Amino acid sequence: WLRRTTHYLFIVVVAVNSTLLTINAGDYIFYTDWAWTSFVVFSIPQSTMLAVGAIYYMLFTGVPGTATYYATIMTIYTWVAKGAWFALGYPYDFITVPVWIPSAMLLDLTYWATRRNKHAAILIGGTLVGLSLPMFNMINLLLVRDPLEVAFKYPRPTLPPYMTPIEPQVGKFYNSPVALGAGAGAVLTVPIAALGAKLNTW
Secondary structure: HHHHHHHHHHHHHHHHHHHHHHHHHOOOOHHHOOOOOOHHHHHHHHHHHHHHHHHHHHHHOOOOHHHHHHHHHHHHHHHHHHHHHHHOOOOOOHHEOOOOOOHHHHHHHHHHHHHOOHHHHHHHHHHHHHHHHHHHHHHHHHHOOOHHHHHHHHHOOEEEHHHHOOOOHHHHHHOOOOHHHEEEHHHHHHHHHHHHHHHHHH
């Protein structure tokens, strides 16, 4: 009884702590006014943390679908944050909720399709996360209304004065270096996910 209780308690601890690590890695919320400038900064740590946390959690439970559950938790957290800003009087588009769930579904699909092969989940699933997460979030940001309008009408009170938009120069970041974000995310995700799985076996 004690061993079973400890086992499930550890699963809960891993889920909560991994989620907190992931949502605090980089700029986990896309504030619309600086969305494109933080795209690469977001893509690298988020794809890495999603793969590491989800694979660790998924291998610990051994249940396909766990990664999607993990990503859903983060999505709910972010929607709560979006609702909080909206309640303060900011527009609906002031925060763009990142897209984690499709990448996590690819990870779950890989784990299921390879008959729960953890090495395939790390190599194939981790690469799919690193490639897909920047792409899904790029599409997500393209659907948001003009960030410049939001930046000028609703400057963030938490921004220091030197970061407050005064000229429409952020437009030059519209051609976001998607290839860099996707490539770096894919390259970094695999070895770090492998390290996470190795630590899990210890």
